[in-house]
Amino acid sequence: MSLRSFVALERPRLVDRKLLTRPQHEGFGAVVRRSIGRYELKYFDPFLVLDEFFVTAPAGFPDHPHRGFETVTYMLQGAMTHEDFQGHKGTIGAGDLQWMTAGKGIVHSEMPASHGTQHGLQLWINLSSKHKMIEPRYQEVHNNDVVEAKKDGVKVRVIAGEAMGAQSPIYTKTPTMYLDFTLDPGSHIEQPIPVGWNAFVYVLEGEDGVFGSMKSMPIASHHIVLLGNGDGLEAWNKSSSEALRFILVGGEPLNESVVQMGPFVMNTEEEIDQTIEDFENCTNGFERAKHWSSQA
Numbered sequence: 001m002s003l004r005s006f007v008a009l010e011r012p013r014l015v016d017r018k019l020l021t022r023p024q025h026e027g028f029g030a031v032v033r034r035s036i037g038r039y040e041l042k043y044f045d046p047f048l049v050l051d052e053f054f055v056t057a058p059a060g061f062p063d064h065p066h067r068g069f070e071t072v073t074y075m076l077q078g079a080m081t082h083e084d085f086q087g088h089k090g091t092i093g094a095g096d097l098q099w100m101t102a103g104k105g106i107v108h109s110e111m112p113a114s115h116g117t118q119h120g121l122q123l124w125i126n127l128s129s130k131h132k133m134i135e136p137r138y139q140e141v142h143n144n145d146v147v148e149a150k151k152d153g154v155k156v157r158v159i160a161g162e163a164m165g166a167q168s169p170i171y172t173k174t175p176t177m178y179l180d181f182t183l184d185p186g187s188h189i190e191q192p193i194p195v196g197w198n199a200f201v202y203v204l205e206g207e208d209g210v211f212g213s214m215k216s217m218p219i220a221s222h223h224i225v226l227l228g229n230g231d232g233l234e235a236w237n238k239s240s241s242e243a244l245r246f247i248l249v250g251g252e253p254l255n256e257s258v259v260q261m262g263p264f265v266m267n268t269e270e271e272i273d274q275t276i277e278d279f280e281n282c283t284n285g286f287e288r289a290k291h292w293s294s295q296a
C-alpha cells in the first residue's frame with residue numbers, strides 16, 4: 001500500500017459544470033447519450049466525444065473512417081463486433097475494452113454481435129499534431145484482465161492510469177486516466193488527478209452521488225460533471241440502498257487548434273481538405289479502403 005492513499009487531497013476539485021445527456025440518433029439506427037461533442041460542449045481538451053451507446057440489431061455503425069484521434073470503446077452489456085480494412089476483426093463483450101489509435105487512418109464497422117441491447121461507452125481522445133499521422137494501433141483488454149482494486153466498499157476498474165494501487169497496462173499517446181468506480185451505499189473515495197489536467201465524471205448508475213464537496217447537491221445518472229482544477233476528486237455515495245457507478249476520466253490538454261469534420265480531426269482546414277482528398281483517393285493511410293467493405 002503506497003503512502004499516498006493515506007494522504008488527504010490538498011486541493012479537491014469542485015464541480016464546475018454539469019450537463020444532463022439525452023438520447024439521440026447516431027450511426028445507422030443507434031441511440032447515444034452524447035455528453036462531450038454536442039453543441040453545448042463541443043470539446044473538452046483532449047476529449048472530442050463521449051457517447052453512452054445503446055445498439056440493437058440491425059442498428060449499428062457500418063463502414064466509416066477515422067483520422068487524427070483515438071477511440072476507446074468500453075462495453076457494459078452485450079457485445080460488438082468490429083472489423084477494419086486491415087483485416088483486424090474481433091468481438092468485445094461486457095467489461096471488455098478496445099483502445100483504438102486511428103492515427104493516419106482506419107476504416108471500420110462496429111456492429112452488434114448478439115441479441116438484445118449492446119450498451120457501452122465510446123470516448124474519442126484527440127492526438128497531438130505530432131501523433132495525428134502515426135500508424136493505426138489496437139490495444140484490447142478482456143474483462144478478466146481489466147485490473148481491479150477493492151477497498152472499504154469501493155471497487156475500481158482501471159481502464160487507463162492508476163488507482164488504489166492498481167495500474168492499467170494500456171499505453172496512452174495523449175496522457176489519460178480512465179477509471180470505472182462502483183461505490184457501495186455510504187462509501188467515499190479520494191482519487192488523485194494530476195493538477196492541470198482536464199477531468200470529468202460521467203454517472204452510469206445511482207441517483208445520490210455527491211462530487212467535489214460533501215455539501216454539494218447529488219448528481220443523478222446520465223449527467224456529465226466537468227471538474228474544476230485541483231489535485232484530485234472526492235466523491236460520496238449518499239444513497240442508503242443503491243450502488244453508485246461512474247467513470248472518472250482525465251487527460252492532459254493539448255492546447256492546439258482543432259478542426260473537425262465528422263470522423264476526421266486535424267489542426268487546420270488545409271489538413272482537413274487533404275484528409276478528404278486522401279479518403280476519396282485512398283491515399284496516405286487510406287490505401288486499403290479501395291477494395292474493402294465489411295462483411296457486416
Ligand code: FJE
Nearest residue numbers: 026027032051053061064110122262263
Ligand atoms: C458516428 C462518425 C462516427 N458514437 N459510439 C459519425 F465515427 C460515428 C460512430 C460512433 C460510434 C460507434 C460506437 Cl461503437 C459507439 C459511437 C459514434 O461510429 F455515429 C457518426 N455519426
Ligand code: FE
Nearest residue numbers: 066071108110
Ligand atoms: Fe468508429
